[in-house]
Amino acid sequence: MNLKLRSLAAACALACASTGVLAGALPESQLNNAWYQQGEQLIEQKSLQTRNISTAKNVILFVGDGMGISTLTAARILEGQLQGNSGEEHFLSFETFPHTALVKTYNTDQQTPDSAGTMTAMMTGVKNRAGVIGLGPMAKQGECKDIESNALTSALTLAERKGKATGIVSTARITHATPAATYAIAPHRDWEDDSKLPEDATDCTDIASQLINYSEGDGIEVALGGGRRHFITTDQGGRRTDGVDLTQQWLNAAGTETRTYVTNKTELSNADIANSDKLLGLFTSSHMSYEADRDDNEEPSLAEMTETALEVLKKDQDGFFLMVEGGRIDHGHHAGNAYRALTDAHAFAEAVQTAVDNTNGETLIIVTADHSHVFTIAGYPKRGNPILGKVVQTDDTEATDTNGLPYTTVGYMNGRGFADLETGGDTRYDSAIVEGRVDLTNINTEGQGFHQETLIPRSSETHAGEDISVHAIGPGAHLFSGVIEQNEVFHVINDAADLGGTAY
């Protein structure tokens, strides 16, 4: 596309310069310029767009955990460069969606938010405190009291009550904050299994057990992700100390339903999806692998999980609600490894495309993030410069800092800082924090083992507080417009799909 633009522009420059005649108000060189024509055509199309005000039968909410605006731009450039193009002119699958809004992400007690509070806002229409799942803003993190009065109802629960099928897909542990906020109520995001519940939290149950015992409607149809350790006992290599194998409990409770439980890609591929009423997949003990490290024989991709989930959910004539999280974009950033954050964002964009390809016009598809990261794209690389590379300027010289050292385009304001490891990502936590600059002259910063430098040395890189974006297509997508508070995401879903959620 970029090449085409460039060649068109070049062709025009030759043809149009020779005429040099004003054709109407604008010169032909302007009217024939590829950028001009592309913009003109887009606006012609957008001018004719009408709002889709029919009720959404289905809703898919995609959450790129930690996928701020800078991550979108960098991932777009990487994806374009992987296709052999300059990259900047590329669009991620959802960046061509017609409707957008910017989202204020703060929690009620935290300026720069966490995933538990942000996802609770999106799922319930109510902002709350950081670290708290499914409870209103009065509930304090870690305090198991007044659960009943603070409990909120999630969009997933409303969908179940409406008779719709529901599903959850994540590359993180299925008990992690973001997926948990679709089905669980917990004063602390860390209460993923019974071993983490404080002794005095007698009114509270752990998150894994809430997923298995979830009883709204006919229960959650599909749950695919990581985190098996929270569902099985310590004897089985898990973390449960109550001796309960939740996966077995779930299978035993099938009654007349056909329930399928899978733990690897082969089992998922062999599963009789057409005849399965419910599907549970726990593919890894903790989080699933980064896309960069995924063994395609062992773990399904996010796109594959999304496709399978849709296959199950689409059987319900009443429609469905599906939440898909790209959970490890966030983890790549926390580890200071842009390579994994961006390749996971790329896999996330592919999962969105899979959803677009496997649904029809009755489906509202929403793509957003929960919060951003302190991840920046510095000046002034030339067009098409490798996004993970060192800055090379438009005159093809390498940019250097005041000490004569080259620097990378992308970087992190804080975190564990520089490391060049054999395998990047969570391995970064095994070696010491490195503050500040290093000489990158002989370092391949585009390698998967490279971890960007940082200013502020910290146990892990932090979230960032600026607005993130939401992109939407389908019935009700136009309800996303302007700058919104994050809890409005719920209300768009509630309105568009007529889920019937009301105030407390």
Next chain:
Amino acid sequence: MNYKKTLLAAIISGSALMTGCSDNSSDSSSNSSPDPIATAAAENNAWFNQGAEAVAKAAATTPNLNRAKNVILFVGDGMGISTTTAARIFEGQTRGESGEENNLAWDTFPYAALAKTYNTDQQTPDSAGTMTAMMTGVKTDAGVIGVDEDVERSDCASVAGNELVSAVSLAEMAGKATGVVSTARLTHATPAATYAIGPERDWEDDTKAQGGCEDIASQLISFDEGDGIDVALGGGRRHFIPDSDGGRRADNRNLPNEWLAAAGDETRAYVTDKAGLTAVNLNTTDKLLGLFTSSHMSYEADRDDTEEPSLTEMTEAAIDLLSKDEDGFMLVVESGRIDHGHHAGNAYRALTDAVEFSNAVKAAAAKVDLEETLIIVTADHSHVFTIAGYPKRGNPILGKVVDKNNNQSEDANGMPYTTVGYMNGRGFAMLETGGDTRYNTPAVSGRQDLTEIDTTDQGYHQEALVPRSSETHAGEDVGIYATGPWAHLVQGTLEQNVIFHIINQATGLIDLAEANDQ
């Protein structure tokens, strides 16, 4: 006009503040607390109802398909998404609120989109290429103004055949009044791209222009589309007057005098300070030129209110004058120094200028009829400016991070750190007066012990990782916010040059210009 979101914001703010208070006082005052169940429901419902009402409002907002008689394009130079969030918090906190729930003027506009800012030759762009894209519908190289990417930067001979026509020129051809307002020099890249053509943004006067190309200041004065630009207010007087008069021109031309002398039947006013601007009768003046400072105008933080008008005052004066034209107007307003505050690594000045930019947008929205006026607010590019984790709600945006348990956060070496910071630039400095003074002292790399430093002070310059002569732009998308006719086209992720096409779709500028030419 401004949506009912403003009211809703007040509701959120009230609720949020209540939560904030209960955070600190609930333990000690639990005896006098109201029924916790009722309180919980009220807190939940404050957010729930806010969201429900906002979405109901969005559902009831139908596209405005009127032809836009007027267009105002506001450009916050360097005002990326992180800057708007920080400025929003800063403004709210200035009023004594938590800040996060605040809305800047454009936060209440009904539509928002993202803009891809890269230049045709540069991944992270500059202002000349980006503003040319917005004004002409054509993306181009960094550093060039009003010409396409086939030009060689700084090569005057390469311009021929590659010139582009700007939306301001089209508006003039269409018989509309036009205006340019900036806190930067009026010859600086962003304002220049509204009226000038050239292969080099630095050719602001004759001492810099080469190869026979007309310098930018001269192009402003000699601009002859339609009846010429009606209002130009900003800085940069030095590029318009001879060196003998304290300016930079070597050709001995005094451009304001030439401009006044060419008035013919028109009433033209030239002003150089705030008193002069205030004294102008906008009802009887046809054209207005204001050059308030030799170079850029002052940062809002440093502005002497008796000497220089604010961006808001300039915007209001421009609208008053332009509104007299029955054919409508096109106005471009740049807040030019948000960018400069960031380049100097001084978040204080970047944010105070962004807040004043919001004031200008608010004043404009209040002055015009949004049934016939399209207002677009955007940035040309971002900066490597970040808002780190994890400050508590309401923590001073320029302060050090204090977490939700009221503990000061520390880095791995036990040192406190600020919420906002820069990835690169001149780095830490605590000066008597912040801003461009930072260029007088050396670049400082990395961390400092900030324990005894007031980081919210105007003289504080944030730390930076990569030491550099100045902090750089950033490459991620910026926001576009819009209200008025055809504002609904401002949705999606858009190439920056699409902004021109949105303006044209809303106003029919090209058709009007061509009809006028018959």
